[in-house]
Amino acid sequence: MNFLDTLVLLLYFTVLILVGVIGIKKAKSEKDFVLAGSRLGYFSHVGCLAAVIIGGAATMGSTTLGYEYGISGFWFVSMMGFGIAAMGLFVINKISGEDVFTISQLLGRRFGEGTQLISAIVTAIYTLMVVVTQIIGMGSVIHVLLGWALTPSMMIGGGIVLFYTILGGMWSITLTDMIQFVVMTTGVFFIMFPVSVYEVGGLTALFNAVPESHLSLTNIGWDRIFQYFLLYFFGLMVSQDIWQRVFTAKSDKVAKKSAISAGIYSVLYGLALSIVGMCALVLLPNLTDSQSAFTSLALEILPAGLLGLVLASVCSALMSNASGAIFASATLITNDIIKVYIRKDMTERQVISTSRLVILTLGLIAIACSLWIQNILVALDMAYAILSGAIFMPLIIGLYWKRVTSKAAFSAIITSSCVIFISFIIFGITSTLPIILGLITSFIVIVGVTLTSQPQTSLS
Template structure:
């Protein structure tokens, strides 16, 4: 990188820190700090949702898959897009009337405090693992750009995210997300994609230069496509960082339309980056580590100035996802565990202060886990396996089957979580079996315990949820 590119990147980082400071003034109440006051309109909300979906794992991971498998690498992020579109189409109308900050709160209203606690723990583990994927990605980007070792690079990237997240909460995250959405859209669609295709001589030359399998939409394998469906389609529907962004919309109509739009955006983003990965395969056939395909190709083909902007777009994707995930995890721990079980009389100022302390602790923990795992796709698969396998069944079944009991949902989450962790140990962290066994276990437990229990009188309307078996 030359001086101009370095200046562009540092200017971008500085802008994010300024936004973090601005967020302090806007985050005056608990709702401001946790949900940005629930005031966002359609365009700003689409940007925020797209930014939280398109993280570093999505950007760098899709390029890696495009390098290794060709156009079929698009399935990875496309399943995320389909998941958030399904959230908008089928779930938003079920959750829009609840005055909640988290998925666990909703489950608590539906099934009682015990279910709220266990779901908060499981979902917090998931969101923490999502942060890990982004810190790994930031470490790889800084490592490629500056030549530093990966470990200090992770500390630097994670530290910047922590700075503005701790200061302004969701307001800072929202403001930076809008900036990051614009930057990554320009960086990928208007710079990186056209420059990559032009460097190989156009689309026709690209498809003539790659192995035949790279043009096949199923080259990645039906087993991998099914794995992505299980992990990311289901996972996005019950993802706390997504839900927390959904609740920042001003009304239910905005929630629904922006979720569908963000899903479509994700599919086009995935196609573009898969082809960028294919271009990297043609231009850099002997690349030792395909995980660095995006940054290595950018360094190879982009002129000064534009290189800095594109690398800023990668950092945008990484940071928006990391900040949203770490804040979601902190919200779960503060709102659903500490506030419910440790300090029930917390004021709004206490909630904000506690959230900042928890965010700092989780940030340090995520960097430690990043150093341990150091593989983006493995870490992301683990995150969504934990979430989808344990939370999807009780949440969705509970929303659509009114007879489900508190005990059934509670033990479904516990049993699924235990099965997932045991099968991770048996089959390894790259296996698809843990999520399948988790989903099957959840269905068996929740259905059998509900049918064995006497029918309960349950009313689900808005934020008032009454049940005769409420814990």
Template sequence: MSILDTLVILLYFFILISVGVAGVRKARTSEDFALAGRNLGLFIYLGCLAAVILGGASTIGTARLGYEFGISGVWFVAMMGLGITILGVFFARRIYGANVTTISELLGRRYGKQTRLLSALVAAVYTLMVSVTQVIGMGTIINVVLGWNLTTSMLVGGGIVLFYTILGGMWSVTMTDIIQFIVMTVGIFVFMLPISVSSAGGWEGLTAKLPAAHFDLSSMGADKIFQYFLLYVLGMVVSQDIWQRIFTAKTMKISRNGAIYAGIYSVAYALALSVIGMCALAVLPGIKDTQNVFASMALEVLPSGLLGLILASVCSALMSTASGTLLASSTLVTHDILKQYWFKDISDEKFVLMSRIITLLIGALAITFAIWIQDVLVALDVAYAILSGAIFIPVVMGFFWKRATQKAGFYSIVVGTIVVLAGLAIEGITSTNPIMYGMAASLLTMIVVSYVTPADSTSVLEAFKERAEEEEAGSEETGKVSSML
């Protein structure tokens, strides 16, 4: 890279750190730190939601899949887009109306304290693993661009994100995410995509240079596409980092519409990155480590100055998801475990301090795991396999099946988690079967235990329903007042 490109990236990092520091003044309460005061409008909410969905695995992974499989690589992130759209259409009203901070808090309200603790542990592992993927992605980019070894690159990239996340919590994450969303959108759609297509000789040149299979949406294979459905469509519906963003919206309508728009944006992003990967195959057919496809293509085709902007846009995608998932994991640990069992009477000021300390510890753990695993798609597969196999059934049936009992919810998570982990250990972490085994076991456990144990009292179910309806009505009234003002 030229000195100009390096300066652009360093300037970008400096801006993010500065904005993150500014977020400290807004993060005065625990709700500010975890949920940005539940006060985001549509544009900011949409940008933050899209930014947390489209991280390092989405950018680097989709370009890699486009290089290997062609247009079929779109399925990876398109399934995330489908999942977030389903979340907006069918679940946003119920989730937002519950007025909770975490998915575990909602499950605890429905199934009891034991389920809250267990689901918090499972969801915290998931969000930690997603953070790991982003650190791996940042390390990959820095490694290719600056030539540092991968371990050093991960330490630097992960350290920057950890720094501003600790300082301002969700307010810092929100403020930096808007910058990252804009840079990411401009970098990919305005510059990288058209320049890549042009470098490959236009669409006609691309079709002439690549095999026909690269233009077939199914070339990846039905089994892999189905795996992505299980991992990401179902995973998005019960993902704590996504739920935590849902809770930041000012009104229920904003939470629902923003999720739908973010889903549509994700599909467009997936298509753009798949095409960029295809162009890389035409221009650079000999890339050995396909995880470096995007960075290698950028270095090959972009002029000085613009290269720095594009690589900054990739770092934007990585950092936005990393900060969101780090905060989600620390929120689960502090809100659903530490505060519930050891620090019940902690003051709000001390709780914010504790949240910062836990975020630091989880961030250090994420960087350590990233250095150990070093494969962005493998790490993400493990994270979503655990989430989809263990949490999806209890969440959905808790909303839609009145007969589901508290014991059934608890044991369905226990059994689902055990089956998923055992399946991954036996069949390998790239196998789809453990997810289906886990979901089947979770569903069977939910049904059997619900019928062999006494039904929950009507008061428990009514309290759960009434609380959601009251909060939903309150959020809608707040929205009307906000619109009048």
């Protein structure tokens, strides 16, 4: 990178920090801090949803899969898109009118405090792991582009996100997400995609140059497609960072429309980056590490200035995902654990100050875990396996089957969580079996315990 590109990237980081400071003035109440006052219209809301769905793992991971498998690499992000669209179609109407901040609060009203506590813990672990994936990605990008050592690169990237999230809460995240959505869209759809295709001589030349298997929608394998379905379709529907963004909409109609729109955007994003990965295969066929396909191609084909903007778009995807996830984790701990079990009489000002302290603590933990794991896709798969396997069945079945009991939901979350962690040990953290066994266990337990228990009415 030359001086101009480095300057663009550093200016972008500076803008995010300034926006965080602006967010302080808007976060005057607990609802402002946690849900940005639930005042977002369609265009701002769809941008925020898309920004939180598509992180650095999605951006660089889709390009990597395009490089290795061709067009079928689009399934990775597309399953996320299908998940958020399904949430808009089937879930948002079911949670309409619920005055809650978290999934766990909703489960607590339906099934009691015990279920609220255990679901908050499980979901907080998931969101923290998502933060870890984004910090690893940020560190890798800064390390490659600016030449800084990997450890301080992770600490700096994570520190910037931590700073603006602590200051303004959801308002700072919302304002930065709007910027990040524009930068992401410009960098991928209007610069990286067309320039990559132009460099290989057009789409026809590209399709003739890559292996024939790269043009198959199933080249990645049905087993991998099914794994993505289990991890991301189910996971996005019950993800706290997604739900928290849904609650920032000014109406259910806006939330539903923007969820469907963000889903469509995600599918197009995954498709565009899979093609970029194929271009990288043609132009850089001898990469030693396919995970560097996006950054290596950008460094190869983009002129000064545009390179800095495109790399800022990668950082946008990373930072928006990280800020949303860390804030979601802090909200779960503050609202579903501290407010319920430790400090029940907190004022709004105390809730905000406690949230900021929790965000700081979680951010430091996430940075430490990032330095330890240093593998973005492994951390992401673990996060979604924990979430989908343990939370999906109790939440969705509970919304549609009123007969489900508190004991059944609590038992399902506990049992499936144990099965998932034991399966990680037995089959490895890259196996699909933990999430399959978690879903099956959760379904069997929640149905079995419900049918053998006395019917109960909702606790809400």
